[in-house]
Amino acid sequence: MGVLRIMSDGIRKVLSIQSHVVSGYVGNKSATFPLQLLGFEVDGINSVQFSNHTGYGYWKGQVLNESQFGDLMNGLRSNGLDNYSHLLTGYIGSESFLLRVVDVVRHLRKVNRNLVYVCDPVLGDNGHMYVPKEMLPLYRDRIISLSNILTPNQFEAELLTGEKINNLDDAVRAMKLLHAKGCDIVVLSSSDFGSEDHLLALASSHINGKRKSVVIKIPRFKQHFTGTGDLFTALFLAWMSRTQNDLKTSMEKTIATMQTVLKKTVDYSEGLEIENSSSRKFELRLIQSKVDIENPNVVIKAEVLQT
C-alpha cells in the first residue's frame, strides 16, 4: 500500500529505446510488459522491427535510422510529450544512432532534471563484441557519464574499464572505476566467477559520497536464453524506483522474478517437441509470469559487501 501511494505522487513514465520483435521476447518486447505491470507507462521507440530475434539465424524486418529517430523525438517535443521520469536504452546498432541518444539524454534532462537514465551498454558477451568497435569509446566517454544506472555484463564492464575481471575484488574495482566516470549505480547483471551451479550478480551504488555494494548468487540453468538481460534491466529499473534506490531489495526482487520466469520457460520447453538448438524452444514465458512479476517471492537473499 505504501508503495502504491508513493507511485501515485510522481510520474512513472519511461522512454524505452530498444528493438521490437514481432514474435518472442527481447528488447522492448521483454521490457515493456513487466514495467507496465509494475505501474510504469512505457513509451517504446522501436529501434528495429524484426520478425524475431537474430539468434534464430534467419529474420526479416526494418531498421530505424538516426534521422527517423530524430523525427520521432521531434514529434514528441512539439507536442510537449517529452516529460519522462526514466530513459531506458538497450541494444543500439550504430555509432550515429548512439550519438543521437546523447542528444536525447541532454534534451530530456532539460525537460526533467530528475530524469533517471538507465543504460544497458550492449557491446558483447563472452569475449566477443557484437556491435561496431567504434561504439566502445562513445559508451565509455560520452554515455556513461550521463547515465544514472548502468547494467553491463562482465565482458562489457571489462571493455568499459579496460581491466580484466577474474574475481570479486576485480569486479568491485571495476564498478568503482565506473562510478568514477560519473555513474551512480552499476550492476554487473551476470558474471562467471560464481561456480558451476551459480552465476554471480553484483550491484554497487555511489550516492552522496556513500558507497554500497551487494552481491547475489543466482542458481544457474543449463539452458541459454535470449532477452534476459533486457528483462533484468527493466525489472531493476522498476524496483529501484519503487524502493527509492534500495539496492539490496531491488536486486532480490529482480532475481526472484528472473528465476521464476526462467523456471517456467524451462518447464514449458520440456513439453515441446522442438530440438534444443531452436531459439523458439526457450522464448521467455513472460506473459504467463504476470503474478511473479507483480509480486516476486524473494527466496534468494543478496549479501552486503564490506568495501
Add this chain to the structure above:
Amino acid sequence: MGVFLLMSNEMHKVLSIQSHVVSGYVGNKSATFPLQVLGFEVDAINSVQFSNHTGYGYWKGQVLNDSQLGDLMDGLKSNGLDKYSHLLTGYIGSESFLLRVVEVVRHLRTVNEKLVYVCDPVLGDNGQMYVPKEMLPIYRDRIIPLANILTPNQYEAELLTGEKINNLDDAVRAMTLLHAKGCDIVVLSSSDLGSENHLLALASSLIDGKRKCVTIKIPRFKQNFTGTGDLFTALFLAWMSHTQDDLKASLEKTIATMQAVLKRTIEHGKSLGNEESTPGNFELRLIQSKEEIEKPKVVIKAEVLNI
C-alpha cells in the same frame, strides 16, 4: 497427441497488425497491454510508428508498406512462428496493405484452421471516411467473408451494407446483412441510437444457424477520446475467447472495463486543470486501470433482443 490437443486448446496468441505510437494509447499501444493482462501473448506488427496519434495535429514517424509486411510474415513463416489463435487488425491506411492482409489471413488459416480473425474495419466515423475510398469494396467483398468477429461503428456498418441505420431495427438488419456476407459475430461498438446520455452498442452472432442479439446502454461521457475503438475490440476479443463466445457476458465485461478506464481518464484530465482540453490530457489511463481490465465489475447489464 493428447498433449498436443491440450496445448492447441490453450493457445492464446494474437497477431495484432495495428499502428504504434510512442506516446499515448491507440492501435497496438491500446490493445496490447489489456490482451497481455488477460493472458494473451501479443505479437505486434506495427503498421506505422508515429510519435503520437494524428489527433494532435502534428506528428512524425514511419509507415510500413505492404512489402515490408510481407518481409515480417516471411520471417515468422520461415521460423515456424506463424501459429496463432487470433489475428487482429485495426486501422490500415492503404489498399495494397489491406490486400496483403487478405493473404495473411489465408496463410494463417492454413497453419491453424481454427484461427479467429477479429477485424475492426476502420473506414471513418460520423459520416466522414478517413481512408482512401477504394478500400471500402476490399473490406466489403474480400475481408468480411474472412472475418469471424467484425467491429464496425455505425457509420462503417452503413458503408459496408449500403443501408442507413436510423433505429434499432435498421441496426439489427445491418448486422443480418453482415452475417450473410460470412461473418459469425458482428458488434456495433457504438451508435447514436441511444439518447443524449447514452450510446448504444449491439452485438449479434450467427453460429451454427442460431442467431443471438444483445444490446447495451453505455453512459456517455461528454469528452471525445481516441483509441477507445481499439481498446474495445481487444477487450471483446479476450472475453469472447475466455467465455467461449458468450456474447452477453463479453459485451458486459468489455463495457465495464471501458467505463472504468474512461472515468479514470476524465478525472485525470480534469486534475491537470488546463484551460482547454488538449488531446494529451485525455490519453487513456490504461496502465493505471490494470485491475479493472483483469476483473471488470459488471454493473451495466446487456439485454437480449428478441428477433
